Amino acid sequence: MKDKNKKENNPVETTEENVNETAAENGKETVELTEIEKLKQENAELRDLLLRKVAEFENYKKRKDTEVTEFVKYSAEKIIKELIPVYNDLDRSLHSVNKGETKDLDTLKQGLELVYQKFSNVLENEGLKEIDVMGKAFDVNTSDALMQVPKEVAPNTVVEVVEKGYMLKDKVIKHAKVLVSA
Structure with a gap:
């Protein structure tokens, strides 16, 4: 009879175990669902943050x-x-000449020299420098040779500057056009 009682107890124990297992599984599922919901929310927040950063960029x-x-x-x-101001000075000079107010060439020359000096100062203040090539060995980095001419100096020496060359700070922006000795 004890065996029979044991058998009867077993179904009860088994049922309790099943209930406990089912409850544990439901608890795990609830924990898993909660974890999934948290991950989904975190994913949505990160996606939103990413979209905002992309828009900001x-x-x-x-x-x-x-x-x-x-x-x-x-x-x-x-x-x-x-x-x-240089432009205005040139404009005044031209108007003065055109109206016949400046008949004295020396006065006109002095005015033009002043305008030229103002203009040169502006360019120098911006970093423009004339390239000094006269009497020096020809350098393809600073000069363009227009032709060779016979002269009593060393070959490939700059003997005449046809057009000045210029540097802006440390960069050549216009090569000098020169004649060189043959």
């Missing part, structure tokens, strides 16, 4: 493009402002 690129365009558009403003 696109706005940044547009803003920088606009700034660069504006910079290029007005990059000559500083030099233009410095050249306006």
Whole structure:
């Protein structure tokens, strides 16, 4: 009879075990669902953050493009402002000559020399320098030889400057046009 009681107890124990197992599984499923929901929420937050960062970067690129365009558009403003007084002086000189107010060539020459000096100062302040090549060995980095001429100096020496050459700071922006000895 004890065996029979054991058998009877077993189904009860088994049923309790089944209930406990089912409850444990449901608890695990609830924990798993909660974990999945948390991960989904975190994923949504990260996706939202990514989209905002992408939008911020696109706005940044547009803003920088606009700034660069504006910079290029007005990059000559500083030099233009410095050249306006020289331009005005030349304009006054021409009007003076055209109206017949300046009949004395010496006065006109002095006026033009002053305008030239102003203009030279503006260019020098911006970093423009004349390239000194006269009497020096010909250098293809600073000069263009127009022709060779017979002279009593060392071959390939610059003997005449037809057009001056210029450097802007440390960069050659216009080669001198020269004649060199043969």
